[in-house]
Amino acid sequence: MSNSLQKYLEAAEGAGKVLAHARLLVRLAGIYREMTPSHLADASSVANYKSRVLVIHADSSAVATKLRQMAPTLATELMKRGLECSGIQVKVHARQDHQPTRGPTQKPLSARTSRELAALSESLPASPLRHALENLLTHSAKRE
Numbered sequence: 001m002s003n004s005l006q007k008y009l010e011a012a013e014g015a016g017k018v019l020a021h022a023r024l025l026v027r028l029a030g031i032y033r034e035m036t037p038s039h040l041a042d043a044s045s046v047a048n049y050k051s052r053v054l055v056i057h058a059d060s061s062a063v064a065t066k067l068r069q070m071a072p073t074l075a076t077e078l079m080k081r082g083l084e085c086s087g088i089q090v091k092v093h094a095r096q097d098h099q100p101t102r103g104p105t106q107k108p109l110s111a112r113t114s115r116e117l118a119a120l121s122e123s124l125p126a127s128p129l130r131h132a133l134e135n136l137l138t139h140s141a142k143r144e
Contacts, residue, residue, distance in 0.1 A: 024049060028083070032056070035077050040066060047093070052086040054078065057093035064092045109140045 029046040032054075036044070043063040048055040054075075058064035067074075071088040078085040109117070114137060121133040 021049075028054065028078075031078065031081060031083075032074075035074055036067075036070070040070075044090075047091070052084045054085055054088045056088060056090045058090055059092075059094055061092050064090045106140070109137075114140075 025046060025048070028049055032046050033041045040063060043059040044067060045057050046054065047057040056067060058067055067088075067090045071090065075085045075088050117133055117137055121130055121137065124130040124133070
């Protein structure tokens with residue numbers, strides 16, 4: 001099945017242009033990683049190559065600023081390696097966080113802490129602090 005897919009992708013009426021462009025992007029990504037310092041290469045990636053302009057996505061504005069400063073040098077280096085590159089465009093494009101964010105963990109109050117907070121709350125006059133303590137005691141988990 002992979003042979004028939006490969007033949008389809010390489011055929012003129014197939015997706016030959018897409019495959020050629022994908023191969024070019026893979027080649028450019030490898031060259032880009034060789035040319036840039038590792039801390040910048042890890043925080044950015046080659047996004048596209050169109051109209052002789054290399055498009056790079058940076059994870060943050062700080063990385064993008066440094067890459068913009070390096071852009072003329074990178075373009076010259078690409079030309080030395082035989083690629084037609086009239087410029088480099090850097091865009092900030094934050095990567096998606098692959099780990100779901102965890103909600104806050106609820107730590108239970110011990111029985112002693114609950115008693116002491118309740119006593120403190122009862123000794124206070126009606127105030128925002130007393131209301132906050134009562135809410136804490138109402139909504140907190142109790143350790144038994």
